[in-house]
Amino acid sequence: MSDIDLRHLRSFLAVAKERSMTRAGTALHLTQQAVSTHVRQLERSLGVVLLVRTSRGVLLTAAGEELATAGATLLDDVAHLAERVRAVAGAQAGTLRLACCPTAASMFAVEVADALEAAVPGLRVTLNGVPTPRHELELLGDGRADVAFMWLPIGGTGLHHAVVRSDPRVVVVSTRHPLADRPAVTLADLADDPVIRPDVLTSPEAERFWLADPRPGGGPAPRGPLVPSVEDCLLEVGRGRGVWLAPQPLHALTSVGNLRWIPISDAEHFDLAVVWPDRAPQPLVTRLIAEVRHVTGHDRRHHAA
Missing domain, CATH: 3.40.190.10 (Periplasmic binding protein-like II)
Incomplete structure (x- = not known):
């Protein structure tokens, strides 16, 4: 579909529905000349004639009829895709509860939390400082935390992890x-x-x-x-x-x-990781990992190795 500009398609569909350039322009809040230009550019892109003008209005060619039918479905699909994308982004709004031992992550936890909140509108990141890794596991296990910073290994806990820093x-x-x-x-x-x-x-x-x-x-x-x-x-x-x-x-x-x-x-070396359970909000965890690796430079060093 790279040959079809959605603006041009939208103008054509309005003409196909109204059977008039003028009425199509009124419906789209465009001038009649703009609508006519869009249709000509669409025909040029596809290499076909889509409609003919007559004294009684506009008639669609066979190619125009086909595009009018399939094009409406395409625009609906694009609109639904945009809604789904916005819904996923909207689902990220809320709270991400992050547990960390000061000894493991105090050097960057605040910077990461601020960056994540700036990147995801409506998100609130809470930092829960705990004294030991055992306390971190308790918070992850009973649902009081969504994610934690921990040095590996942590044992057979059934948790997921992603390394974000490697320390001598x-x-x-x-x-x-x-x-x-x-x-x-x-x-x-x-x-x-x-x-x-x-x-x-x-x-x-x-x-x-x-x-x-x-x-x-x-x-x-x-x-x-x-x-x-x-x-x-x-x-x-x-x-x-x-x-x-x-x-x-x-x-x-x-x-x-x-x-x-x-x-x-x-x-x-010691590997510091983001650790999370199955129930954690995966899109936010993924974004958190990316932000931490940006702060620590882990990806740059890994790619250079």
Whole structure:
């Protein structure tokens, strides 16, 4: 249908109905000359004669009769398509409830929420800060949140996810640690260091990943004390009770001064993801993922890799 301009078709259909250029122009609020020009341009595009003028009005050719019948259906289809598109856009208006741990997403959650509200008229994004990933899963599970920011893996929860950022893994050590002055370390360098474990993770799978367990040689990661929170991890590291493996961006959120954050050259990165259940509004989730990836630059780095 690329040869047919819908404006020209609309003018032709009005002529076919009224059997008069003048009456068609009145019905469309166009001049008779404009209607006549539209019909000539339509005939030129299709390479056929659609109507003939007589002293008693307008007569349709066989081609004109065919276009009058099928063209009306086409315009109806286009109108219905526009209604469906507007209905989908309108369905996005409402509230998207987003759960996040400040340690995972405070760097961009506000920016993303503002961008999403600006992009989707009528949408309200609420941010629900929670202390641990377990709390995020609770909110997703009982319907108090539609989506969350979480580092992977989270275990067999049946939730969907899309990665929006990949963060280097670092080791946090006390400034008194023998490796404190190194610009980078390997997991082998940390083979004898017990790893402090915050009691906030969502599954054994998640704990093994955060510990980098097993280590490259197949041996287990040495487990250090289990503490209630991330903040407690940092305090224990500062006292020399062990080390902590963490995503590099968390460095910006801490104020403990007697620590060093050292890159681990051979450890897997942490993937931060948007996580959502089946009942979440999929069009909004898709838009959220796009906005977060724009803010974090994830798509640009992924395509450049």
